[in-house]
Amino acid sequence: MIKATTGVRYAPTGWARAAGAAALFGLASMTPAQAQLRVDISGTGATQYPIAIADFGGAGAEGTAMTEVIRADLTRTGQFRLIGTGGATLSADTPPDYAEWRNRGADSIAYGSISLGADARYDIRYRLADTILQDQLDGVAFSGTAQQLRRISHQIADRIYEKITGVRGVFSTRLAYVLKQGNTFELQIADADGQNPQVALRSREPIISPTWSPDGTRLAYVSFESGKPVVYAHNLSTGQRVPVANYKGNNSAPAWSPDGSRLAVVLTRDGLSQIYTINSSDGSGLQRVTQSGGIDTEPVFTPDGRSIIFTSDRSGSPQIYRASLDGGNAQRLTFNGNYNISPRISPDGNTLLYVARRNGDFRIASLDLATNQETLLTNGRDDLSPSFAPNGMQIIYAASLGGRSVLAAVSSDGRVRQTLSVLNGEVREPTWGPFPNN
Structure with missing residues (x-):
């Protein structure tokens, strides 16, 4: 039998424990967080697309900042090789000199402009051109406030990524994770690049197992504020x-059904930890x-939505199983090693992700x-809590760096790795949010 520190979760590091009476403070509808994440990248993809991102002209620092966000987004994937532009700016109204950029080594070039209107809103025009076909691949106009420019930059990077790779980009998505600073736990939400962190919940008791609703409007998680683990569903726009x-x-251990109407949860109400489903709105409709x-x-x-995948020690050691919600015997999925936990399934349902203890x-x-066929994607000593990006191309997880827990990411083929570290605090239990609805 495996040790589970809370009785309901396999926890190799044993960090999450009930800790006495509640001391919840600062529940808010999203407040800015002080800590920012720093990103370090290693490795490259099997295929790298050579692309030039010309400076967005017309608004000085704002255009430069937008360009850098787009470049950073594409660089983090390891799938793009950025061609130097020498500070060049191109007009969104005039096709680029295809031969010149082709000679520089760029198969494609992105460019655009930004201008401030009389209503204090920025007008952004973006273009993407193929230097080989000598044709425009994409073009769109945006309008937004100064506070929205970073989000628009991510949207542009998403369009570039999809036009070139054929896969939807995830730069406009969000991450949720728990940040522990001293005796305080914060449930934070940040952009996919780790920037713009916001605090959804702050407590002196542990917060664990955050997970996104399919529409991205709610988080379910476990809080120990009442002196025992309780599952909450949290509306991010209202804070309710x-x-x-x-x-x-x-x-x-809450988990959302694909339509968001139900949650799978783990309860000990009838003895050992077993899996049930409930209505996500109010917890009614309990079914074992x-x-x-x-x-x-x-x-x-x-x-x-027809089956669940879960961890069980029914065979003597923790392994991953699949069971139909209609009943029947569970099917064992993992056989390599004697310790496999924390399953996640890819968006297309073809790949199982989990934490494996090896040596x-x-x-x-x-x-x-x-x-x-099993593939070990990471080589750390304490890599936990994996979560797929909604396009299935990247995985975020918690890693140990210098004796503390940090966010890390790896491409689905294991070739590109990132470390996203906070200067003060430990980051745990990351979960990648869904595609935005707009």
Whole structure:
């Protein structure tokens, strides 16, 4: 049997524990956080697309800042090789000199302009051209306030990424994670590049297991503020939250159904940790999913919503299983090693992600469900809490650096790695949000 520190979650590091009476303070509808994330990148993709990003002209510092955000977004993927532009700016109204940029080594070039209107809003025009086909690939106009320029930059980077790779970009998505500073826990939400962090919840008791609703409007998580683990559903726009699982014993490990109407949760109300589903709005409609003599925990829904994938020690050691919500026997999915936990399923349902203990180290592994081929994606000693990007191309997780927990990311093929570290505090339990609706 495996040790589970809360009784409902396998926790190799044992950091999350109930800690006495509640001391919740500062619940807000999103307040700015003080700490920013620093990003370090290593490795390159199997294919690198040579692209030039010309400076956005017309508004000085604002244009320069937008250009740098777009360049940084594309660089982080490891899939693009940026061609120097020498500070060149191009008019959005005039096609570029295709031959010149082709000779510089760029297969494509992005450019545009930004101007401040009389209404204190910025007008941004963006273009993407193919230097080989000598044709424009994309072009769109945006309008926004100074506070919206960074978001617009991410949207432009998303368009570039999709036009060139054929895969939807994730630069406009958000991350959620828990930041521990001293005796304080903060549930923070940041842009996909780690910038613009906001505090959704602050507490002197542990916060664990945050997870996004499919539409990105809510987070479910576990808070220990009442002296025991309780599952909450939290509306991010209003700050209103509902305790959706507060049964006798432990309530833990929430996971959203694909349509957002149900949550899978882990409860000990009937003895050992078992998996149930409830209505996500108010916690009603309790239904038991698993019936085993061991610990069943860490559920996630499959993309079709018909099954759950979860961790169980029913075979004697923790492994990953799949069970239909319609009933029937659970199917074991992992067989390499004797310790595999924290499953996540790719958006297309083809790849299983999990934490594998190999030679005493905890590493992020992926399993091709068609071929049963396992790949170890990371090489750290304590890599935990993996989460897929909504396009399936990247994975964010918690890693250990210098004795503290930081955010890290790896490409789905393991070739490109990033470390996103906070100068003060430890970052834990990251989860990648869905594509934005707009």
